[in-house]
Amino acid sequence: MRSYAFERPGTVTDAVRRAGSGSAFLAGGTTLVDLMKLEVMTPDRVLDINRLPLRGLDTTGGGLRIGALERMSDVAADPRVRRAYPVLGQALDLSASGQLRTMASIGGNLLQRTRCGYFRDVSTPCNKRLPGSGCPAIGGENRTHAVLGASGSCAATHPSDLAVALVALDAKVRLQGREGARTVDLRDFYLLPGDTPHLEHDLRPGELVTEVVVPALPWARRSTYVKIRDRRSFEFALSSAAVAVRLDGDTIVEARVAVGGMGTRPWRLTAVERALVGRRATEETYVAAAATAVEGTRPLRHNAYKPELMKRTLVRALLELEQTR
Amino acid sequence: MTTSPIGRIGRETDRVDGPLKAAGGARYAADHQPEGLLHAHLVQATVGRGSVRRVDVSRAEAAPGVVAVFTPFRPLPLNPPSPQQSGENYSALQDTAVRFRGQVIGLVVADTPERARDAAALVSADYAVTPSRTSLADGSPGVAQGVVQKLADGVPSIDAALAASPVTVTTSVSQHAQHHIAMEPHATTAVWVDDHLTVYTGAQAPQRAAATIAARLGVDPAKVRVLCRYTGGGFGQRSPVWNEALLCAAAARALGRPVKVVLSREQVFTAIGHRGAVRQTIRLGADTDGRLLALSHESDGELPAAGGWQMMPGRDTSAVMYRTPNIRIDQRLVTLDTPPTWSMRAPAEAPGMFALETAMDELSVRTGVDPVELRLRNHATEDPVEGRPFSSKHLEECYRVGAERFGWSGRRARPRSRTDGDWLVGTGMASAIYPAWRQSATARVRFGDDGRVTVSSATSDLGTGSFTVLAVVGADELGVPVGSVDAEVGDSALPPGGVGAYGSSVTTSTVPAVQAACRAAVEALVRAAVENPRSPFAGLDPAAVRYRRGRVEARGRSVDFRTLLHAMGVPLVEAVGATDPNTTSPYRFHCFGAHFCEVRVHRLTGEPRVARFTSVFDVGRVVNAKAARSQLRGSIIWGVGHALLEADPIEPDGRFAAATMADYLVPVHADTPEIDVHWLDHPDPHISEFGARGLGEIGLVSVAAAIGNAVFDATGTRVHDLPITLDKLL
Structure with a gap:
């Protein structure tokens, strides 16, 4: 049997002290247990962190602080989240299945691994799983793969819906390591694959995500998340868009735009935001702004539809947001 | 429509097996836990075509709980499939050839399923690889399988007929491979007692499955029994016997202990057949x-x-x-x-x-x-x-x-x-x-001294409702409540001639056999009633005795069959009914x-x-x-x-x-x-x-x-x- 140590630290300090290379934190287990069964992840030490006091939603001071062990379903159902950040509630609602959302944690959601079929199949090479072994996706089946941020080593998308919404909201993650705590912008937290696709996060050995911090953004009350997929439920995004728009009359004065299913990490589209600001909130504006989204996309053999789908997803999200006015 | 004394035909009837299934009481192939059970896990080829040069089993054999590792170099003996039978044309582990990616090249047997699965992951194989043919487009046009053609008088060819048509449409379509995704993954539990083999495995045709297993293992067909009372979906995929079941039975024979193999969801995609592209x-x-x-x-x-x-x-x-x-x-x-x-x-x-x-x-x-x-x-x-x-x-x-x-x-x-x-x-x-x-079919109907009727046929209920069909038709034919009828399927030891549950044919084929069996059973009951000296109807002319709604009646006297059986001291009366196919x-x-x-x-x-x-x-x-x-x-x-x-x-x-x-x-x-x-x-x-x-x-x-x-x-x-x-x- 492939054996591993199973420990249940009682404090964050204890958890971080026990962690190191070869260890894995266990929260909801909806990614880790799955990947351990597939032998994609083979930690020698599993640290069950569910007893740690990393729970709670806090809105004092304007923003939103979410404990890393909060369950997706609880966050999605929280009236404060739904009111102030509809985009977050919707992104969570559209994730996974009801059963999974009840188990899965917020921290784990942000750290979930790609759904690339080659990554999950140990009988194939994969640079992310086995550095230097090669990437069958780039010349193989890549209909679901990334058109933004991919390298010659990896074109796997980041699967989280929540992360896309959080990136649009300029969220930060609080990390706790042996050397202390630090806060990182979620946008910078995810690394591009480059030649090292196995390095996915700005996470030092043993560091633990303890909290997600969403800055105050009163106009995010007008925000939405649109997710496009083949199957209507229980499926990852081929394309998704998190958008928030602040209007002055009919004129867009501020905008936040990020997309999922397109990039190797959640992809903020500041060019689209700039193209929206100062213009009237009409479909023509959205179409023109969305056109800037496809800059720098590099399609593979089966995902050439994605840049066009990204534009259309953005337009749809902006139109649907209009209907909530 | 034929008259129906209790009128259940065509109406809404709850599944007779529903409560048992809903309560988790129905035992499927993998639910059997015989004494001394071992667990097996398949090892599959990870290349598309070629041959296995070497299999390193040393780590697997050294893993805790492992009892045996079978490979092409340490095979479990199996006969080749009959060339007349469609389906896989080889037996697993009998040679080193790799015909497709996912072919079974090993079987690891251990004391727990987890240990078997874990040790299977420790088996490594070296292959000589040759290029695979995988493109349907590149291989088209393929080999014609006999052209069916009918042309009107004077029309030289279909192309001529099309060319002469005022409107023509040409449509080319394609689809990839598809999978059955039955709710129950393929699983087999094989138990030998002396030289008798019992195989619990989902089978659409239990008697055909038993015959196949007997032939491939080289044993007397009379000594092989396939049991699949409950099966979680067939859709065609469970009409043949796949290598997993054969290897399971062969391993149980080789090791002298019962063996179970349960395929993972992923394994079902390749070790079991798919709908071709x-x-x-x-x-x-x-x-x-x-x-x-x-x-x-x-x-x-x-x-x-x-x-x-x-x-x-x-x-x-x-x-x-x-x-x-x-x-x-x-x-x-x-x-x-x-x-x-x-x-x-x-x-x-x-x-x-x-x-x-x-x-x-x-x-x-x-x-x-x-x-x-x-x-x-x-x-x-x-x-x-x-x-x-x-x-x-x-x-x-x-x-x-x-x-x-x-x-x-x-x-x-x-x-x-x-x-x-x-x-x-x-x-x-x-x-x-x-x-x-409509296939030829058989069914057996039994009056029991517990007052229940049992309708049996060696077909299979894949979750489709055949139990209920048998019960409803039996009840209807015999004029008794559906609730007093037990249906029995999924057992190769039932009377020979049960139909395979494929081609949408179970109801079509089995209902006439059930009706025939009901009539034969009634006849047998009446005959027993007049022949058995302890019967209240002893000695009467059978023509003067009639069966009606669960009762035997004559000369103003009416006795329900339970009472009659008790009076006669007979535990049951039964008969088999058989029907021919309507091929002519x-x-x-x-x-x-x-x-x-x-x-x-x-x-x-x-x-x-x-x-x-x-x-x-x-x-x-x-x-x-x-x-x-x-x-x-x-x-x-x-x-x-x-x-x-x-x-x-x-x-x-x-x-x-x-x-x-x-x-x-x-x-x-x-x-x-x-x-x-x-x-x-x-x-x-x-x-x-x-x-x-x-x-x-x-x-x-x-x-x-x-x-x-x-x-x-x-x-x-x-x-x-x-x-x-x-x-x-x-």
Whole structure:
């Protein structure tokens, strides 16, 4: 049997002290247990962190602080989240299945691994799983793969819906390591694959995500998340868009735009935001702004539809947001 | 309709096995835990073609709990399959050849399932690899399997007939491999007691499975028993015996202990057969009113070098569906180094009718004739090749009733002309056809001294409702409550001649046998009543004794059979009934149907969603309305998957690209539209006295075409290569 140590630290300090290379934190287990069964992840030490006091939603001071062990379903159902950040509630609602959302944690959601079929199949090479072994996706089946941020080593998308919404909201993650705590912008937290696709996060050995911090953004009350997929439920995004728009009359004065299913990490589209600001909130504006989204996309053999789908997803999200006015 | 003393036929009856299943009391193949049980796990090839040079089992053998590791270099003896039998043409572990990626090259046996699985991951193999043939397109055209052709007098060829037609349509369609995804993964528990083998394994045909296992293991067929009382879905995939079951039984023999093997979900995709990929071209020639003058149906289907089921999608579709003076069916097979293919629910008819009914819709667009009207104009009363009449065909009524229920009239044939908010709305329809088939069958009916009736037949209930069919028909025939009848299936030791649960034929074939058995059992009961000296009817003329509603009556005296059996001191009276197949009939037996659906496609992002579905079927007599509706509705949901989701592309190295439940998408509840299922009540007088033609598969046939036709109506885009995904509609 492939054996591993199973420990249940009682404090964050204890958890971080026990962690190191070869260890894995266990929260909801909806990614880790799955990947351990597939032998994609083979930690020698599993640290069950569910007893740690990393729970709670806090809105004092304007923003939103979410404990890393909060369950997706609880966050999605929280009236404060739904009111102030509809985009977050919707992104969570559209994730996974009801059963999974009840188990899965917020921290784990942000750290979930790609759904690339080659990554999950140990009988194939994969640079992310086995550095230097090669990437069958780039010349193989890549209909679901990334058109933004991919390298010659990896074109796997980041699967989280929540992360896309959080990136649009300029969220930060609080990390706790042996050397202390630090806060990182979620946008910078995810690394591009480059030649090292196995390095996915700005996470030092043993560091633990303890909290997600969403800055105050009163106009995010007008925000939405649109997710496009083949199957209507229980499926990852081929394309998704998190958008928030602040209007002055009919004129867009501020905008936040990020997309999922397109990039190797959640992809903020500041060019689209700039193209929206100062213009009237009409479909023509959205179409023109969305056109800037496809800059720098590099399609593979089966995902050439994605840049066009990204534009259309953005337009749809902006139109649907209009209907909530 | 035949008279029914208690009137349960055709009504809503709860599944007799429902409470047991809902409470978790039904034991499936993997639920058996015999004393001393060992657990096995398969090792599969990770290259597409070549040979195994070496297998390193040292780490696996050293792993805790491991009892044995079998490989091509330490095989479990198995006989080769009979060359007459279709299916895999080799036995696992008997040679070093690798025929496809996923072929079984090892079996690890350990004391727990986890240890077996873990040790299996420690087995490593070296291969000599040769290039795989995996492209159906590159291999086409394949080898013709006998061309079916009928031309009108003086017409030299189908091409000439097409060329002479005022309107022609050419439609080429394709679909990838598809998988059955039965709820129960394949599993086998094998137990030897002396030289008797009992195999618990999901089998659509338990007696055929027992015979196959006996032949492959080289043992006396009389000493092999297959038990599959409860089986979690078949869909064709459980009609042959796969290597997993054979190796399990062979390992149990070699080790002298019971062995169980349960395939992982991923293993089922490759170790067990799939519906092969197929490419088809339909050419229609018609006059300007849409009346067919010529029909050509060509297909190239995947046929694995390792053997498999032959994809013949024109035979039971284009060759029987419409009236046409000129017809040619050319079904070809392309040999590929892919995992074995096997029949999968409406195996050839679902792809075949997708091709034909897509082409018919294109003909409707070309001629401007409404799709329903077009089909009425081409309605066939006999099959167009042999000219044999249909036994009972009410397809025109299906169109009429379906159109009415759906609200088809007033449909404007202008693609992309209806919207609802940001959604493009379209409607489509298609005809369905599926062969009906009555096999010879046997059943046994037993009166027990506990007052219960047992109806038995060596067929299988795959979750489809055969238990209930047996109980309802037995109750009806004997005039007793359904609740006092026990149904028994899924046991090869039941009287020989049970039917395989495939081809939508269990009800069609078994009901007449149950009726015969009931009559024979009544006769036996009456005979016993007059012959048994302790019987109150002893010595009477059997003609003066009658059976009625569970009672034996004569001379003003009426005794229920339980009391009678007790009086006679006999624990039971039973009889077997057998029926012949109706192979000599002059008729063609087919089920028919008409589908209507509404589809919505988002104007920006293109995702197709089925909004509502109406289907009307002509399937002869229905036994249990509740199960029938569920079966037909389930087929339609499957058809939504066929149209919009289900595809497993094969990669150049022979790897299935979507061989997991995460990647191979099947519909979920959210994909399931409002479904209105209706059937006509026209018992087929020629298929049997009872008149049931079966309905297991007809529901799936042409669903994909109806959806595709509605997608065209909504968008103006015709998608020929399934599945119809949003990237094809942007």
